[in-house]
Amino acid sequence: MEKNIRCIVAKPGLDGHDRGAKVISRGLRDAGLEVIYTGLHQTADDIVESVVQEDPDVLLLSILSGAHTILFPEIMKKFKEEGINDVLILGGGIIPDEDIAKMKEVGISEIFGPGTKIQEIVDYIKSHLKR
Amino acid sequence: MESSIKSSKIDLDIYNLIEKMRKGDRRAVARLITKVENGGPEVSKQIIKEIYPETGKSFIIGITGSPGSGKSTLTNQIASEYLKKGLKISIIAVDPTSPFSGGALLGDRIRMKSNFTNKNLFIRSMANRGKLGGLAMATKEAIHIFDAYGSDIIIVETVGVGQSEIDIFKSAHTTLVIMPPGMGDEIQAIKAGITEITDIFVVNKMDRNEADKRVNELETMLDIAENIVVDQKNHNIRIIKSNKWRPPVIKTNAISGENVPELIELIESHREFSKTTGLKNKKLAYRYKHYVVDIIQYFQNKDIERLIFSNPKINEFIDQILSYKTGSDPYSISEMILELFSKRYFS
Numbered sequence: 318m319e320k321n322i323r324c325i326v327a328k329p330g331l332d333g334h335d336r337g338a339k340v341i342s343r344g345l346r347d348a349g350l351e352v353i354y355t356g357l358h359q360t361a362d363d364i365v366e367s368v369v370q371e372d373p374d375v376l377l378l379s380i381l382s383g384a385h386t387i388l389f390p391e392i393m394k395k396f397k398e399e400g401i402n403d404v405l406i407l408g409g410g411i412i413p414d415e416d417i418a419k420m421k422e423v424g425i426s427e428i429f430g431p432g433t434k435i436q437e438i439v440d441y442i443k444s445h446l447k448r
Numbered sequence: 449m450e451s452s453i454k455s456s457k458i459d460l461d462i463y464n465l466i467e468k469m470r471k472g473d474r475r476a477v478a479r480l481i482t483k484v485e486n487g488g489p490e491v492s493k494q495i496i497k498e499i500y501p502e503t504g505k506s507f508i509i510g511i512t513g514s515p516g517s518g519k520s521t522l523t524n525q526i527a528s529e530y531l532k533k534g535l536k537i538s539i540i541a542v543d544p545t546s547p548f549s550g551g552a553l554l555g556d557r558i559r560m561k562s563n564f565t566n567k568n569l570f571i572r573s574m575a576n577r578g579k580l581g582g583l584a585m586a587t588k589e590a591i592h593i594f595d596a597y598g599s600d601i602i603i604v605e606t607v608g609v610g611q612s613e614i615d616i617f618k619s620a621h622t623t624l625v626i627m628p629p630g631m632g633d634e635i636q637a638i639k640a641g642i643t644e645i646t647d648i649f650v651v652n653k654m655d656r657n658e659a660d661k662r663v664n665e666l667e668t669m670l671d672i673a674e675n676i677v678v679d680q681k682n683h684n685i686r687i688i689k690s691n692k693w694r695p696p697v698i699k700t701n702a703i704s705g706e707n708v709p710e711l712i713e714l715i716e717s718h719r720e721f722s723k724t725t726g727l728k729n730k731k732l733a734y735r736y737k738h739y740v741v742d743i744i745q746y747f748q749n750k751d752i753e754r755l756i757f758s759n760p761k762i763n764e765f766i767d768q769i770l771s772y773k774t775g776s777d778p779y780s781i782s783e784m785i786l787e788l789f790s791k792r793y794f795s
C-alpha cells in the first residue's frame with residue numbers, strides 16, 4: 318500500500334475567496350490524499366500551530382487577495398523559528414508572475430495559479446515530498 | 449519459533465521522540481501519532497511498552513452522534529470550558545476515509561478555530577482508514593500518547609455514522625450521544641444499541657424548533673429501556689453499565705454555548721459516579737480485554753501466516769489435503785496444525 322499523504326489546506330489573512338481552497342481540498346481527497354481543511358481567516362500562528370499538531374506532509378496556502386507578499390514571508394518566518402523544515406509548502410491563487418521568485422526565496426516550493434488541474438498538484442506533491 | 453510479539457527492541461528514533469514528549473515537545477507528540485497511524489501494531493507496541501506507566505491519568509470523553517449534529521462545534525465548547533479552568537485538553541477528531549479514493553476530507557478542525565493557538569489544547573484530526581466502529585485503528589494508541597503527554601482531558605469525536613459506533617464505549621470513560629432536533633424517525637433507528645453506550649444524551653441545536661419534543665422522546669425511550677430485562681450473558685455492555693445511572697438528557701446550543709456549563713456539570717457528575725461506584729474500573733477492564741484480544745489476534749495471525757508460508761514442516765500437512773481422504777479436508781488439517789502449533793511442534 319502507498320503511504321497515506323496528509324495535507325493541510327489553509328486560507329491565510331482576511332481573504333474571503335475560498336472556492337479554490339475547497340476545490341483543491343475535495344480534489345485531493347478524491348485523489349486519495351488525507352486533507353485537513355482549516356478554513357478562512359487563519360493567522361500565521363494558527364497555521365503554524367495546526368502544522369505542529371497535525372504533522373502533515375504538505376501545507377497548501379491559498380491567497381487571492383494580493384496579501385501574499387506580506388503573509389507568505391510572515392508564515393515562513395514562523396516555520397523557521399519553530400524549526401519546521403520537513404513539510405512541503407505550496408502556494409496558490411492569484412499570485413502575479415513577478416512575485417513568484419520572491420515567494421520561492423522565502424521557502425514556498427511552488428506556486429499554482431488559476432486553471433491548475435488537481436492532477437498537476439498531486440503529481441507535484443508526490444514527487445517533492447520531504448519525508 | 450520466536451513469537452513476533454516478544455521482541456522488546458525500540459527504534460532509537462521512536463525512543464528519542466518519547467524523550468522529547470516527556471519534556472513537553474508538541475511536535476514529538478504529533479510525530480508519535482503519525483508513526484502509530486502509519487506503522488500499525490509493530491510501531492504501537494514499541495511506543496506503548498515505553499509510555500504505559502505514564503498513562504491512566506486522563507479523563508476520556510467520547511462524543512458520538514450523526515454527521516452534522518454538531519459534535520465538532522460542541523467539542524470545541526466543552527474544550528473551551530475546561531480550558532478556562534486551566535486544564536490541558538487534547539482532542540482526537542475522526543472522520544471517514546472515502547472507500548472510493550482512500551482519501552479523506554477532515555473538516556472537524558474548522559469548528560475549533562477559536563482555540564487554535566491555546567498551548568493547552570492539542571487537536572488531532574484522524575481519518576478512519578476504513579476501520580468500522582467509529583474510530584481509527586490508531587485512536588486507542590493516540591489516546592495513550594495524549595495521556596502520557598499529560599492531558600487532563602481527552603475528547604474523542606467519532607465518525608458519527610450512528611448505530612454501530614461501539615468502539616467509543618470501549619475507549620471513553622463518559623460517552624455523550626449528540627442528537628439534533630426534528631429528525632423524525634431517526635430515533636427509531638438510533639435506539640437499537642445506542643442506549644447501551646450512552647452516559648449523557650445531548651439534544652443540540654436547541655435554538656431550533658422541536659428540541660423539547662426530542663427531549664421528551666428520549667425520556668420516554670429511557671423509561672421503556674429501564675423496564676426491559678436483558679439476557680445478561682449476551683449483552684456484555686449492559687452488564688457493565690450500572691442500572692443506577694439513568695442517562696440525563698440535556699439541550700444545548702453549541703454555537704452560542706448555552707447550557708454548556710450545565711453539560712460540563714453532568715459530565716463531572718458522571719465522572720464522579722463512575723469513580724465511586726467502581727464503574728470506571730469495570731469499564732477499563734472491559735476496554736483492556738478487547739485491546740488484548742486485538743493485539744493477540746494481530747500477532748497470532750502474523751505468527752501463523754509466517755508459519756504457513758515459511759516453515760517447510762507445514763508442507764506435509766498441506767500435501768495431505770491433496771489426498772482427498774476423510775480427515776484430510778482443510779478444516780481437519782487446520783485443527784491439527786493449530787494443535788501442534790500450541791504444542792510448539794514447529795519451533
Ligand code: B12
Pocket residue numbers: 331332333334335336337338340341376377378379380381382383407408409410411428429430431432433434438
Ligand atoms: C468568485 C470571485 C469572488 C467571489 C468569491 C466567492 C468565494 N466564496 O470564493 C466574491 C464575489 C465573494 C468575491 C469578492 C471579492 N473579490 Co473576488 N473574485 C472572484 C473571481 C471572479 C473568481 C475566483 C474563483 O472562485 N475562482 C475559481 C477557483 C476554483 O479558482 P482559484 O481560486 O483560482 O483556485 C484555483 C487555482 O488558483 C489553484 N489554487 C488556488 N489556491 C491554491 C493553493 C495551492 C497551494 C495550490 C497548489 C493551488 C491553488 O487551484 C484552484 C483550481 O485550479 C476572481 C477572479 C479570477 N478570475 O480569479 C476575483 C478576484 C479574486 N476578486 C477580487 C476582488 C478585488 C474581490 C473583492 C475585494 C471585490 C470587492 N471590492 O468587494 C471581494 C473580496 C471578498 C473577500 N472577502 O475577500 C480580485 C483580487 C485582486 C487582487 N488579488 O489583486 C480578483 C482577482 C478579480 C480581479 N481581477 O480584480 N470575489
Ligand SMILES: Nc1nc2c(ncn2[C@@H]2O[C@H](COP(=O)(O)OP(=O)(O)O)[C@@H](O)[C@H]2O)c(=O)[nH]1
Pocket residue numbers: 513514515516517518519520521522556559608652653654655656700701702703704
Ligand atoms: N443552529 C445551530 N447550528 C449548530 C449548532 N451546533 C452546530 N451547528 C451547526 O451544524 C453544522 C454541523 O456542525 P458540526 O459541529 O460540524 O457537526 P458534526 O458533523 O456532528 O461534527 C455546522 O454548520 C454548525 O455550525 C447549534 O447548536 N445550533
Ligand SMILES: [Mg+2]
Pocket residue numbers: 519520521555556605
Ligand atoms: Mg465533526
